[in-house]
Amino acid sequence: MVAEQTQVPEPSASSEPLLRVRDLTKIYESPGQRIVACEDVSFDVYPGEVLGIVGESGSGKSTVLQCLFQDVEATSGQAFLRSFEDGERSIFDADRRERRELRTHQMAMVYQNPRMGLNLMVTAGGNIAERLLAADWRRVDEIRDKASDYLSRTEVPVDRMDDFPAFFSGGMQQRVQIAKALANNPELVLLDELTTGLDVSVQAGVLDLVRDIQRIYGMTAVIVSHDLGVIRLLADRTLVMKDGHVVESGLTDQILEDPQHEYTQLLVNCVTN
Amino acid sequence: MASATTDRPSSSVRGLIAERGGDFSGYSFAFLDDMAKREIRRATLKAVAIPGHQVPFGSREMPIARGWGTGGLQLTLSLVGSEDRVKVIDQGDDASVNAVNLRRLVAQMTGAEETLDTAEATLIQTRHRIPEEVMRDDQILIFQVPIPEPLRFIERSVAVARGMHAEQDYSRMWLALYEDIVRRGEISAGAGYPVMVNSRFIMAPSPIPRWDIPKLNQADTLFLFGAGREKRIYAVPPHTDVRPLEFEDYAFKTEEFDGLACEVSGATDVYLVESPGENGTSRWTASDTNYADKVAAGIEVNKQW
Numbered sequence: 001m002v003a004e005q006t007q008v009p010e011p012s013a014s015s016e017p018l019l020r021v022r023d024l025t026k027i028y029e030s031p032g033q034r035i036v037a038c039e040d041v042s043f044d045v046y047p048g049e050v051l052g053i054v055g056e057s058g059s060g061k062s063t064v065l066q067c068l069f070q071d072v073e074a075t076s077g078q079a080f081l082r083s084f085e086d087g088e089r090s091i092f093d094a095d096r097r098e099r100r101e102l103r104t105h106q107m108a109m110v111y112q113n114p115r116m117g118l119n120l121m122v123t124a125g126g127n128i129a130e131r132l133l134a135a136d137w138r139r140v141d142e143i144r145d146k147a148s149d150y151l152s153r154t155e156v157p158v159d160r161m162d163d164f165p166a167f168f169s170g171g172m173q174q175r176v177q178i179a180k181a182l183a184n185n186p187e188l189v190l191l192d193e194l195t196t197g198l199d200v201s202v203q204a205g206v207l208d209l210v211r212d213i214q215r216i217y218g219m220t221a222v223i224v225s226h227d228l229g230v231i232r233l234l235a236d237r238t239l240v241m242k243d244g245h246v247v248e249s250g251l252t253d254q255i256l257e258d259p260q261h262e263y264t265q266l267l268v269n270c271v272t273n
Numbered sequence: 274m275a276s277a278t279t280d281r282p283s284s285s286v287r288g289l290i291a292e293r294g295g296d297f298s299g300y301s302f303a304f305l306d307d308m309a310k311r312e313i314r315r316a317t318l319k320a321v322a323i324p325g326h327q328v329p330f331g332s333r334e335m336p337i338a339r340g341w342g343t344g345g346l347q348l349t350l351s352l353v354g355s356e357d358r359v360k361v362i363d364q365g366d367d368a369s370v371n372a373v374n375l376r377r378l379v380a381q382m383t384g385a386e387e388t389l390d391t392a393e394a395t396l397i398q399t400r401h402r403i404p405e406e407v408m409r410d411d412q413i414l415i416f417q418v419p420i421p422e423p424l425r426f427i428e429r430s431v432a433v434a435r436g437m438h439a440e441q442d443y444s445r446m447w448l449a450l451y452e453d454i455v456r457r458g459e460i461s462a463g464a465g466y467p468v469m470v471n472s473r474f475i476m477a478p479s480p481i482p483r484w485d486i487p488k489l490n491q492a493d494t495l496f497l498f499g500a501g502r503e504k505r506i507y508a509v510p511p512h513t514d515v516r517p518l519e520f521e522d523y524a525f526k527t528e529e530f531d532g533l534a535c536e537v538s539g540a541t542d543v544y545l546v547e548s549p550g551e552n553g554t555s556r557w558t559a560s561d562t563n564y565a566d567k568v569a570a571g572i573e574v575n576k577q578w
Contacts, residue, residue, distance in 0.1 A: 097440045104444070126452045133451065134444035139521045140454055162455050 016082065017044035018220050019068075019188055024077035026063050037063040038244040041077070045188070048218040052235025052252060054225060054267070060244040061224045065190045067092075068222070069109045070099055081106060083187050104134040108181035112193035114173035117180065118165050124151065124176045125161040131183040150179040154209060171202035175209065182213065191223040195230060207233055228271045232256055240264045303350040304382045309333055313351035313506070317497060320508035325470030326438070327421050332504040336378065343501025345398045345417035346375060352413065353396055355384040360394035365402040365546070365560030372400075391563050401464065403485040405543055405564040407575045408494040410511055416479040418500035421507065423467045423477040443475055446518070454523055466525070469516045470509060478515075483527045484544040488578040489515040535559040538568035543576075 024041040027034060038060030045051045053061040067074040070091070078090035083106050084098075091102055103109075108131075111117040118127050128147040129137075137143050148158045154175040165173050174194060181189055191210070195203040211234060213219055223234055231238055231252060238255050240248040240263065248261040259265045290296065301307065309331075316330035335343040353359060359379050363372035367389040375398060380387045388394050391406040398415045408414060424434040427449050437443065446467065453460050460466075464480035468489065478489060479498060489496065489509055496509040509515055517525040534541045535558050543559045550556035559565040567574050 096436070097442075100440060100442055122448060122452055123455055125455065126448055129451050130444055130448045133447040138447075140451065141522050143451065 015047055016087075018047045018049075018082045019045040019222075020080045020087065021064075021068070022078045022080075024064060024067055024079065025075050026060070026067055026072065027075045036060075036244045038067075038241070041239075041241075041244075041246055043239055043246070043249065045220060045222060047082075047220055049236050050214060050219075050221045050223055050234050052223050052225065052231040052238040053241060054228060054231045054238055055241035056226060056267075058243075059241040061226075061241045062192055063244075064241075065109070065192050065222065065224050069103065069107060069190055070094075071109075081188065104131055105184060106187045107190065108184075108186040108188075109190045110174075110177050110181045110192065110194050112196050114165065114170070114177045117177045118173060120164060120166040122164070123162050124156065124165050124168070124179075127165065127176060127180045128183045131180060135184055146183065147179075150183050151176070153182070153213065154179040155205075169202075171198050171206060174198065174206055178206075178209065178213075182217075182219075187220065189219055189221040191221055193225055194223070195227070196225070210234060228256065228267065240267070300382065302355075302383060303353055304336070304378070305333060305347065305350050309347075310351040313347055316506045317348065317351070317508065320497070320506045321495070321510050323474075324510055324513050325474030325476040325507060327505040327507045329504055330506050332501045335501065337374070339502040340419065341371060342375060342398070342400060342417040344499030344503075344506070345400070345415050345501075346379075346499075347501060348415045348497050348499040348506065349375075349379055349396060349398045350382070352415075353379055353383050353385050357383070357385040357395045358388045358393055359385045360388050360391065360397045360563075362397060362399040362402055362404070362561075364400060365544070366562050368562065389563050389566075391561075401480045401482075402544075402560060403481055403488045405559070405561045405574070405576045406567070407578050408492070410493040413495045413497060416481075416496065416498045418477065418479040418498045418505070419502070420465075421477055421498065421500040421503050421505040423475045438474060441473065446475055450518060450520070454520070460519070460523060460525075467518050469514075469518060471513050471515075475518070476507065476509075476515075482544055483517075483525070486515075486517050486525070487527065491515075492578065530557070533557050535565055535568070538565040540565060540568045 022042050025039045026037040028037060041064055043051065053064060055061045066072045068079055074092050079092060080087040081091050084091050084102060094102060109117060125144060125147040128150055129143045132143050132146060148161055151158055151161055156172060156175045156179060165176050168176065195206050198206060207230060225231055235252045237250065238252045239246050240255065240261065242263045248255060248264045255264060256268055259268045313330055316328045320328045332343065333347060335346055337343060359376060361372040361376040363369035366372060376387050379385060391404040394412065396413050396415065400417045403414065422434055424437055424446060427445050428434045428437065450460050464482055465477055466483050466486050468476050468478050468486060470476045478486060491512055491514065493511050495511055498507045519525040530545050533545055535543055535545060536556055537558050540559055543564065545557045546560045547555045547557055564574060
């Protein structure tokens with residue numbers, strides 16, 4: 001493959017990568033049609049780091065996340081999570097039980113649309129409880145303490161814990177979704193366009209929240225966005241994707257200040273002008 | 274033809290057929306043909322081997338409508354022999370129309386003896402109760418089951434629910450119980466409280482009251498469950514752990530009757546049902562009529578399940 005594309009700068013932390021993705025490819029095939037959503041995507045994520053993936057609609061950035069969270073099955077490629085079989089077996093080879101374990105214990109996903117990540121027929125507290133119950137918590141008072149702890153961390157009024165998120169505003173739903181994702185302390189959090197669809201002031205609040213949580217709890221995350229502002233604010237390193245391929249990668253500041261690839265230059269110019 | 278004028282008009286299957294000049298010669302022993310019985314027994318063996326797991330079977334057309342105990346009846350007919358003594362319980366009662374009809378059908382198709390006595394019966398088919406009197410290891414209790422899938426109310430897809438059982442993925446069941454506690458302050462399931470069998474499968478115990486749930490745990494008796502409409506057989510073999518789902522701080526509780534006693538027998542510490550009495554009062558009696566009769570007759574009954 002093209003070496004420059006997969007090469008990533010040395011991380012400041014000296015430890016091993018928490019996640020290694022190699023040659024991730026997803027091809028949607030139907031009779032007479034072959035759509036390459038993403039191809040040969042490789043990257044590492046180090047503990048405590050936030051990796052940004054930026055690109056326009058249809059560039060395959062969300063597909064990468066969906067493959068990692070195994071909402072869709074990768075066509076080929078491998079991904080190694082440090083805590084899964086000591087990072088020696090790809091998470092794509094996990095059986096159904098292991099996959100469920102990965103999705104409820106090791107990883108968490110925050111979707112653009114809270115309806116995807118939340119069960120709106122269950123109370124806000126219940127949504128958080130779901131991950132705790134999956135981890136065999138069996139005391140209601142402890143579950144409720146933990147749930148209210150997470151809700152207050154994400155600035156959701158605790159007295160609304162027993163209300164249904166269906167009646168919450170979009171920003172508050174997104175906060176509940178983040179609280180749910182953080183419950184159980186997942187090793188890796190995947191954030192897919194988490195502020196798209198929120199109005200600007202609410203966006204700022206949610207971004208502040210994620211940044212604070214990241215700083216305080218040392219969350220490791222992969223964040224996908226088409227918004228360079230979000231990437232600039234949150235990501236330590238960034239991949240730029242176009243047409244299913246990684247066209248550039250590096251430190252976020254470097255990419256924004258000194259874009260090398262033609263497409264990245266276009267992208268950065270669109271924002272700064 | 275003359276029976277309509279006799280003092281006891283025929284209501285039995287045999288009597289009705291005889292009145293019309295027919296007989297039972299065309300029927301197999303115990304109504305079901307041999308291959309059907311073999312298939313049901315095979316499903317039963319598998320069910321016993323995997324406690325709490327629902328085994329599909331080819332539910333047959335029966336001479337009663339689906340939903341009226343066809344699953345239990347098919348189990349009973351696949352097991353009964355002419356030496357058996359058969360009892361049928363309908364909500365604790367031996368004398369309801371449905372219980373009487375089923376008992377007569379089984380007896381007349383096999384020559385088995387009918388009985389109301391829990392201790393005397395070898396096979397007991399039941400709708401929604403476990404007898405108060407302790408059952409032994411030489412007896413079998415057969416439950417009629419309307420909805421065998423405990424996950425039905427949280428997952429509509431049968432395929433997904435089966436996957437959840439296969440992977441022991443029960444967090445959504447626990448979530449439903451948590452939500453119940455949040456909304457009502459307790460787990461509100463009355464009849465058919467979900468149980469964990471052998472630390473592996475969540476099972477619907479059929480709509481028996483909470484009162485009967487502890488009897489399922491480590492019993493000497495084989496419990497078989499038949500759902501005719503849903504075409505499933507499952508089992509709790511003797512000496513199997515059966516635990517109600519509960520949180521450490523919200524423990525499972527059985528019904529309480531606040532010192533009420535059965536008005537027929539005077540028995541206390543028994544599952545009571547309320548019926549309207551004179552002048553708008555209510556009358557509490559033991560749901561298990563055979564137990565009440567025995568206590569009223571001064572017979573000592575072991576009810577330490």
